[in-house]
Amino acid sequence: MGRVWSILFLTVPIFGVWTFVSAMNDWWPMNGGAFAFSSGHWFPSLDVSDHVKDHLFYVILYLTGVVFIGTGAVLFWILWRYDGATNADPVVFSHGSHALEVIWSILPAVVLLFIAIYQMDAWAGARMRRPTMADGAIKPPLCRVTGRQFEWRIQYPGEDGRLDTPDDLHILNDLHVPVDEEIVIEIESLDVLHSFFLPNMRVKQDVVPGMRQYVWFHPVKEGVSDIVCAELCGWGHYKMRGRITVDNAAEFDRWYSAAYADQETSQFSLPEEED
Amino acid sequence: MSTTTIDSHTQAAADEMTVGHFLSTYVFSKDHKVIGIQFLFSTLIWFVVGGMLALGIRWQLAWPWSDMPIIGGMLFPEQGGQIAPEFYTVLVTMHATVMIFLVIIPILAGAFGNFLIPLMIGADDMAFPTLNMLSYWFMWPAFFFFGGAFFCDGHGAAAGWTSYPPLSDMTTSAPSSGAAQTLWLLGVTTVGISSMLGSVNYMTTIIQMRAPGMTMFRLPLTIWAMFITALLQAFALPVLTAAGFMMLADRLIGTGFFLPEGLVVNNSPMAAGGGQPLLWQHLFWFYSHPAVYIMILPAMGMVSDILACFSRKPIFGYKPMVYSICGIAGLGFIVWGHHMFVSGMNPGLGMTFMVATMMIALPSAVKTFNWLGTVYGGKVQFTTPMLFALSFVSMFVIGGLSGIFMAATPVDIVIHDTYFIVAHFHYVLFAGTAMAVFGSIYFWFPKMFGRMMNETAGKIHFALTFIFLNGTFFTMHILGVGGFPRRLADPYHYPTFSHLLTMNQFMTVCAICMVAVQIIFAVNFFYSIFWGPKAGRNPWRANGLEWQAPSPPGHGNFDFQPIVYRGPYEYGSPETEEDFYPQTMPPKQDRDNLA
Ligand code: HEM
Ligand SMILES: [Cu+2]
Ligand SMILES: [Cu+2]
Numbered sequence: 040m041g042r043v044w045s046i047l048f049l050t051v052p053i054f055g056v057w058t059f060v061s062a063m064n065d066w067w068p069m070n071g072g073a074f075a076f077s078s079g080h081w082f083p084s085l086d087v088s089d090h091v092k093d094h095l096f097y098v099i100l101y102l103t104g105v106v107f108i109g110t111g112a113v114l115f116w117i118l119w120r121y122d123g124a125t126n127a128d129p130v131v132f133s134h135g136s137h138a139l140e141v142i143w144s145i146l147p148a149v150v151l152l153f154i155a156i157y158q159m160d161a162w163a164g165a166r167m168r169r170p171t172m173a174d175g176a177i178k179p180p181l182c183r184v185t186g187r188q189f190e191w192r193i194q195y196p197g198e199d200g201r202l203d204t205p206d207d208l209h210i211l212n213d214l215h216v217p218v219d220e221e222i223v224i225e226i227e228s229l230d231v232l233h234s235f236f237l238p239n240m241r242v243k244q245d246v247v248p249g250m251r252q253y254v255w256f257h258p259v260k261e262g263v264s265d266i267v268c269a270e271l272c273g274w275g276h277y278k279m280r281g282r283i284t285v286d287n288a289a290e291f292d293r294w295y296s297a298a299y300a301d302q303e304t305s306q307f308s309l310p311e312e313e314d
Numbered sequence: 315m316s317t318t319t320i321d322s323h324t325q326a327a328a329d330e331m332t333v334g335h336f337l338s339t340y341v342f343s344k345d346h347k348v349i350g351i352q353f354l355f356s357t358l359i360w361f362v363v364g365g366m367l368a369l370g371i372r373w374q375l376a377w378p379w380s381d382m383p384i385i386g387g388m389l390f391p392e393q394g395g396q397i398a399p400e401f402y403t404v405l406v407t408m409h410a411t412v413m414i415f416l417v418i419i420p421i422l423a424g425a426f427g428n429f430l431i432p433l434m435i436g437a438d439d440m441a442f443p444t445l446n447m448l449s450y451w452f453m454w455p456a457f458f459f460f461g462g463a464f465f466c467d468g469h470g471a472a473a474g475w476t477s478y479p480p481l482s483d484m485t486t487s488a489p490s491s492g493a494a495q496t497l498w499l500l501g502v503t504t505v506g507i508s509s510m511l512g513s514v515n516y517m518t519t520i521i522q523m524r525a526p527g528m529t530m531f532r533l534p535l536t537i538w539a540m541f542i543t544a545l546l547q548a549f550a551l552p553v554l555t556a557a558g559f560m561m562l563a564d565r566l567i568g569t570g571f572f573l574p575e576g577l578v579v580n581n582s583p584m585a586a587g588g589g590q591p592l593l594w595q596h597l598f599w600f601y602s603h604p605a606v607y608i609m610i611l612p613a614m615g616m617v618s619d620i621l622a623c624f625s626r627k628p629i630f631g632y633k634p635m636v637y638s639i640c641g642i643a644g645l646g647f648i649v650w651g652h653h654m655f656v657s658g659m660n661p662g663l664g665m666t667f668m669v670a671t672m673m674i675a676l677p678s679a680v681k682t683f684n685w686l687g688t689v690y691g692g693k694v695q696f697t698t699p700m701l702f703a704l705s706f707v708s709m710f711v712i713g714g715l716s717g718i719f720m721a722a723t724p725v726d727i728v729i730h731d732t733y734f735i736v737a738h739f740h741y742v743l744f745a746g747t748a749m750a751v752f753g754s755i756y757f758w759f760p761k762m763f764g765r766m767m768n769e770t771a772g773k774i775h776f777a778l779t780f781i782f783l784n785g786t787f788f789t790m791h792i793l794g795v796g797g798f799p800r801r802l803a804d805p806y807h808y809p810t811f812s813h814l815l816t817m818n819q820f821m822t823v824c825a826i827c828m829v830a831v832q833i834i835f836a837v838n839f840f841y842s843i844f845w846g847p848k849a850g851r852n853p854w855r856a857n858g859l860e861w862q863a864p865s866p867p868g869h870g871n872f873d874f875q876p877i878v879y880r881g882p883y884e885y886g887s888p889e890t891e892e893d894f895y896p897q898t899m900p901p902k903q904d905r906d907n908l909a
Contacts, residue, residue, distance in 0.1 A: 044696050044704075047777060051708055055788060062792040067817065082728075083797050083810055092724045096795075099722055103715040110711050113686055118704070123626070123693035130886035130893070131691030135631035139687070140680070147679040151672040154722060159665060161724040166661035188487075188580065230579040231481040232591060234656065234731060238797030238810055243727050247591055247658040248480060249574025265810045269731040269799045271474045273481060273488050273580075274400040277803040 041122030045115050052111030056104070083238045086260035086285065091161045092241045098157070102150060170221035170255050180225040180253060181216060184266075186233035186246040189275035191266055195295070208299050212281040214266060216258060217291040223255045234270035237283060245270055258285040342451075344443035345869055349450050350429030351762060354755075356453060357421040360412055365829050367409035374402055376815075376822035378804045400489055402803035403472040408464070410475035411498065415505045416460060418743060419605070420453060421751055422612040423512055423547070427540050429762065431516055433860035433867065434534050436525025436876035441518040449511035452504055459501035463494040471498035474801065476602070479572035479594050483564045486582045496565060503558045506551050513544035513551075520544075525859065527878030531636070532897070534858055534882045535629065538636050539615025542643045546604045546611075550647070554601035557594060564589075595657055599650035607646045609743060611639060613750035614681060617703045619882070620757050621685055623856045624700035625692030626893050628883040631684040638677035645674040655726045664723055671721040678714050682707065692886075693893075697854075698772030702753025705780055706746055713741030716791065731801075734794025740787045749779075752835070759842065760849030764865045767846060771838040778831040785824035789817055855894045857882045862898050 061067050063081050082093060170178040183202055185192040193214050197206030216222045226235050228246040236243045240256040266281030286294060343349060373382055374397045386395030432439050440446045464470045468490025473482035485492050520541045560571040570586030572594045577584045622629045629635060651659060651667030685707045716738040720726045729735065759767050798811050806812045852861040863872050876898050884895040889902055
């Protein structure tokens with residue numbers, strides 16, 4: 040029986056590795072039959088210049104993967120070899136080994152410290168170094184996104200470049216940004232916590248009432264994807280969906296003018312309250 | 315409930331059956347063993363409730379907005395048997411609340427802590443038996459508060475088990491944010507009182523009541539873990555209790571600790587202001603992060619005891635194991651901020667928390683290697699408790715490694731609040747802690763009830779649980795990397811996630827099977843209490859003091875004065891012919907002198 044149990048434990052690393060590899064290569068059989076090459080079970084496709092977070096993920100995945108497979112294999116081997124029913128050798132009467140303890144404390148410590156230091160720059164890039172203009176001044180936000188149960192209100196500053204002036208453009212759940220530019224967005228909340236999550240841009244930031252925050256990213260490909268709310272904000276949390284469209288510069292300007300004209304003719308009014 | 319079972323076992327009960335005697339012996343008992351078993355039964359019942367709530371969540375994620383078979387029509391006749399989005403948020407909130415506050419914490423500290431501590435240190439009871447009894451009875455208000463929440467407006471609290479304000483802080487934000495949310499807060503506070511009474515008792519008992527010869531470094535690792543856990547509770551809990559009262563004040567008398575100026579929620583403007591939502595997060599996680607160690611350290615201790623016993627070998631590196639328990643606890647107090655990397659907290663502070671969090675992985679790694687070292691070179695007996703203990707090690711590796719991804723702040727930006735997190739904590743809490751609890755029940759059952767559980771049924775229970783568990787939770791890592799957010803009643807509402815539906819259906823089928831398999835356990839458990847084969851004092855040939863007492867031990871535990879001569883892990887010692895060497899057996903030369 041011991042053999043059966045050792046193999047049961049061996050299935051963990053095997054199944055684990057298979058799950059990750061098949062998802063990376065889109066072999067996951069649950070979607071459209073075995074080995075169907077479908078639409079990506081792995082990261083949502085990344086249309087951002089900055090791949091640093093994905094890179095970090097892979098570095099950690101490979102480091103932890105080695106440990107995962109290693110410990111799984113060792114556990115399997117120990118159970119196979121030292122099964123009490125078949126092992127005739129006397130037990131190794133040992134209370135431990137100082138040398139081993141030192142080795143297996145220092146090795147992981149070094150690896151963990153390496154990861155800790157290696158990632159710092161990416162964190163600073165994502166949270167501390169706000170994009171600047173050519174002259175070194177801090178880049179102003181392209182627009183403000185305000186979370187409210189259960190919608191994203193979007194406000195562009197208009198000609199004068201300043202928010203909360205009469206020439207602002209107000210839009211609901213439909214964010215447009217130009218391609219190939221550092222985009223800075225100011226985020227706020229009117230009521231409860233929300234979280235501004237752009238899976239395709241690897242951006243996530245809780246939106247906290249009473250705080251003004253900035254997020255930034257650099258889209259490099261045109262296309263449409265989702266704005267997701269990632270913080271429980273009430274019963275309608277699941278439907279707090281927005282859309283982000285990355286346009287080329289000309290298309291963005293055309294969209295902007297059209298939307299602005301639209302707003303002027305329809306005598307701007309806030310969208311109806313919805314329950 | 316527990317009363318009847320004890321009843322059938324204790325001879326004395328039959329003799330003298332007055333109501334007063336019955337109540338004082340089995341209901342309002344001050345005997346730590348009865349209290350432990352009371353905790354055990356109560357938590358197992360809530361475990362069933364929590365499991366059912368989990369299936370509700372999984373049903374919705376696999377077949378959103380579809381009629382629930384069988385029970386749907388009974389539960390939600392207004393929706394034609396479907397789960398409404400309001401109720402889905404209740405499900406996630408109450409599932410987590412029940413599992414954490416009414417299952418895992420009380421089963422580890424309350425059930426096993428109470429039952430094992432005096433027995434394993436050679437004491438006749440806890441230091442403060444009355445306080446101990448109260449620690450159990452303070453769970454009952456919590457049972458009523460959490461249970462009652464299901465019958466309030468909204469059918470339960472719905473602000474998440476973390477209850478982040480402002481959502482949880484205002485009585486108008488949703489149907490559930492009135493009485494149900496207030497009851498939730500009261501429930502958490504009373505659970506806290508219960509834990510606090512327990513922890514004072516554990517610390518005093520372990521320091522004061524050890525049998526002669528039981529030095530601190532001869533304590534079983536279970537006791538070390540319980541001791542450090544009690545310390546964690548004593549220092550972290552007051553913060554949660556204070557935060558709970560602040561939130562009650564916000565809700566009931568209109569203060570604004572957690573509310574900034576000028577909020578309008580669900581069309582009603584809030585009067586109070588001047589506070590900060592992030593304050594709650596700091597206070598909450600200052601308790602709840604240590605609490606995740608409260609939920610794992612005792613399990614680690616019990617697993618260590620089981621592994622040594624069934625490898626027939628001493629624990630590898632006893633002292634490093636003790637130091638790493640202390641290290642985890644110490645670091646556990648300075649890493650709470652890793653729950654807040656994307657909360658809007660100062661990013662510089664985030665970096666500090668990141669480094670501390672990375673370092674806490676270290677003692678966990680040391681423990682894992684020592685467990686492997688313990689099994690290495692032994693004579694492994696594949697009993698049911700051993701299988702569960704081994705699965706704890708194997709699963710804890712997964713939970714520990716996925717923690718590193720989230721400790722890496724830039725990666726956490728991507729996976730925070732996605733199913734990656736859900737996978738991570740289920741590997742730690744369910745695949746780890748809950749499996750260790752099952753193993754411990756199988757292991758100490760003979761001591762608790764004087765009978766053995768059925769091994770074959772136990773092994774089938776183990777194998778099926780293990781398989782379906784990995785089927786349910788491993789794939790969640792993939793969902794998370796795909797960005798799939800948690801707590802969404804209908805994630806397929808977003809085109810980005812719509813292709814993940816089939817994967818979710820696979821998980822739900824596994825989850826249903828996993829829950830169904832637990833019936834094998836329940837049958838085995840109750841059958842064995844009444845009809846299992848009688849167990850002797852030491853059925854596993856183990857070393858600990860508890861195995862020298864009768865099974866089940868009478869009032870006062872030991873029928874002799876235990877004297878301790880050595881640590882609890884001297885299996886396979888060359889000094890004895892047997893492969894075990896009980897802590898109470900005098901050394902060879904003493905025995906020779908006596909003869
Ligand atoms: C029968 C086994 C279980 C199943 C199928 C299950 C399923 C789930 C699911 C699907 C969620 C995700 C909710 C969401 O965020 O969308 C969840 C959340 C959670 N579960 Fe479980 N669970 C199980 C057992 C446990 C156990 C044993 C524990 C604790 C010891 C636990 C603790 C939690 C916690 C803390 C959450 C977080 C809820 C939140 O705040 O979003 N679960 N569970
Ligand atoms: Cu939201
Ligand atoms: Cu939300």
